[in-house]
Amino acid sequence: MAGSTFLDSSELVLNMGPQHPSTHGVLRVILKLDGEKVIGTECVIGYLHRGVEKIGENRTYVQFAPYVDRMDYVAAVSNGLGYCLAVEKLLSVEAPPRAQVTRVILTELNRIASHLLWLGTHALDIGAITPLFYTLREREEVLKIFEKYCGARLTTHAFRIGGLQYELYDGFEEDVAKFCDMFLPKVDEYEELLTDNRIWVERLKGVGILTAEQCKAYGVTGPVLRAAGVAWDLRKAQPYSGYEQYDFDIPIRQNGDTFDRYIVRMEEMRQSVRIIRQALERIEPGPIMAKVPKVIKPPVGEVYVSIEAPKGELGYFIVSDGSTQPYRVRVRPPSFVNLQALDQMCRGALVADVVAIIGTIDIVLGEVDR
Amino acid sequence: MRKLIRTVLLVDLLRGLWVTLRNQHPKHIYTEQYPAQRPKVAERFRGAPRLNINPDTGETLCIGCNLCALACPENLIVVGTERDPKTNRKVLTTFTYDTSRCMFCGLCEDACPVDALELTQDFELASYTREGQIWDRQMLEEGPRPTQYKS
Ligand code: SF4
Ligand code: SF4
Numbered sequence: 391m392a393g394s395t396f397l398d399s400s401e402l403v404l405n406m407g408p409q410h411p412s413t414h415g416v417l418r419v420i421l422k423l424d425g426e427k428v429i430g431t432e433c434v435i436g437y438l439h440r441g442v443e444k445i446g447e448n449r450t451y452v453q454f455a456p457y458v459d460r461m462d463y464v465a466a467v468s469n470g471l472g473y474c475l476a477v478e479k480l481l482s483v484e485a486p487p488r489a490q491v492t493r494v495i496l497t498e499l500n501r502i503a504s505h506l507l508w509l510g511t512h513a514l515d516i517g518a519i520t521p522l523f524y525t526l527r528e529r530e531e532v533l534k535i536f537e538k539y540c541g542a543r544l545t546t547h548a549f550r551i552g553g554l555q556y557e558l559y560d561g562f563e564e565d566v567a568k569f570c571d572m573f574l575p576k577v578d579e580y581e582e583l584l585t586d587n588r589i590w591v592e593r594l595k596g597v598g599i600l601t602a603e604q605c606k607a608y609g610v611t612g613p614v615l616r617a618a619g620v621a622w623d624l625r626k627a628q629p630y631s632g633y634e635q636y637d638f639d640i641p642i643r644q645n646g647d648t649f650d651r652y653i654v655r656m657e658e659m660r661q662s663v664r665i666i667r668q669a670l671e672r673i674e675p676g677p678i679m680a681k682v683p684k685v686i687k688p689p690v691g692e693v694y695v696s697i698e699a700p701k702g703e704l705g706y707f708i709v710s711d712g713s714t715q716p717y718r719v720r721v722r723p724p725s726f727v728n729l730q731a732l733d734q735m736c737r738g739a740l741v742a743d744v745v746a747i748i749g750t751i752d753i754v755l756g757e758v759d760r
Numbered sequence: 761m762r763k764l765i766r767t768v769l770l771v772d773l774l775r776g777l778w779v780t781l782r783n784q785h786p787k788h789i790y791t792e793q794y795p796a797q798r799p800k801v802a803e804r805f806r807g808a809p810r811l812n813i814n815p816d817t818g819e820t821l822c823i824g825c826n827l828c829a830l831a832c833p834e835n836l837i838v839v840g841t842e843r844d845p846k847t848n849r850k851v852l853t854t855f856t857y858d859t860s861r862c863m864f865c866g867l868c869e870d871a872c873p874v875d876a877l878e879l880t881q882d883f884e885l886a887s888y889t890r891e892g893q894i895w896d897r898q899m900l901e902e903g904p905r906p907t908q909y910k911s
Contacts, residue, residue, distance in 0.1 A: 449833050453832075456863055456867070460863075520780055541804035541805050541806035541879070545865075547865045547866060559803075559804070582778075582779050583776045583779050583780075584776070586771075586775065587773065588767070588772055588773070
């Protein structure tokens with residue numbers, strides 16, 4: 391700023407990230423500050439770009455499946471489910487009932503794991519360190535179930551096109567039921583730690599408000615949208631994998647601030663447990679793989695399938711030219727779209743609130759940059 | 761009024777502290793004392809690769825069909841074969857597996873028709889060099905030998 395001294399320069403441009411611990415990865419936010427007040431932000435993304443969509447064009451349909459796990463690595467099972475559903479639609483096959491129920495159980499467990507990691511890190515950003523240890527402890531139980539089921543903890547590659555590769559291991563039902571029983575009191579425990587805590591409430595209430603209209607304008611989905619009072623959940627709106635048979639509620643709140651998004655996610659974890667318990671009763675013997683040709687060669691065509699990932703609407707758009715490799719794979723990641731609303735949420739907030747707002751959107755940079 | 765009393769008496773904070781205190785009990789210790797205590801990973805764990813040999817004869821089970829190399833998305837398996845002039849069958853000569861590029865997705869294991877290639881429960885794959893990450897046939901058959909630490 392030419393000709394101005396330090397005292398009368400009112401605007402300050404500050405770089406936050408890409409190595410800032412509170413940006414949840416390699417996100418760089420350029421903050422325009424007036425004192426402590428944020429008057430504008432700009433996101434710089436792409437530090438974790440690996441060209442997943444391009445990789446998809448050079449792999450067969452089966453070979454591409456492990457790569458989608460590496461976008462939202464916190465919710466790899468949901469990513470795999472979306473991809474498998476998209477290719478299955480392209481092939482016009484449907485997974486057998488046993489596979490569908492297993493898919494529901496695993497994706498809901500994954501939703502819990504994703505929300506737990508979000509809760510721990512979000513609280514850590516705000517300054518509450520303890521919840522992180524507790525949430526990671528419970529998340530470990532979920533990851534152990536994944537490890538026993540498919541052999542990997544994070545990038546699971548649990549589902550295959552047409553069904554499942556692995557049969558349930560002995561004791562799967564007991565493990566999951568035990569987790570459900572153990573987990574519900576733990577959610578209450580987190581709430582005891584945080585919900586009434588005055589520091590937590592002061593830091594979150596009224597911060598980063600996004601109204602329903604703004605959410606719709608930005609295309610924001612997931613818990614952020616539901617906290618603004620819109621009961622939009624793809625599991626109800628466009629049921630897939632037999633979600634229409636399960637009885638669960640969509641938690642919504644009205645204010646659309648950071649605190650409401652926290653409450654919505656806590657409630658979602660409870661609803662996930664409810665779905666898992668119902669699904670456990672539905673497991674019935676049967677095949678786990680539909681009749682899928684060995685070499686997957688879908689007919690020429692295009693398909694868009696979206697599912698409700700823990701972070702919002704996750705969509706896959708696949709164009710097939712009739713060969714063994716997709717002509718184009720386009721992913722609609724929830725984190726990327728939700729991140730676009732960051733500027734709107736940060737305007738007028740304080741610098742310290744930016745951390746809370748980034749945390750509350752629940753982004754995973756692997757998915758934003760792909 | 762009630763709210764005021766609760767605020768003055770720090771009820772919300774004390775409730776949180778009580779949760780923390782409850783979790784101090786030694787039965788809530790979850791830390792794993794890794795190198796000293798090695799975790800037991802699940803049976804299906806997808807870790808270090810192994811090329812199985814027939815325990816009785818010591819011959820490899822691999823028939824050199826190259827299916828694993830074709831299935832791998834990362835193209836990191838190289839199977840070398842030659843034709844035995846007497847029996848006119850393919851026999852395996854070399855087998856390299858680049859663990860540095862492997863993502864342990866298990867597709868190669870699924871593709872193998874004779875269960876020769878397997879991902880095992882070993883998870884200690886570190887090496888001091890990049891070349892050390894590329895496993896040859898001998899290493900794949902005998903397995904890695906991680907240092908065992910005593911506590
Ligand atoms: S585990 Fe996956 S990436 Fe690794 S060698 Fe096998 S197919 Fe390739
Ligand atoms: S698929 Fe199995 S038998 Fe065929 S080359 Fe690979 S390891 Fe050998």
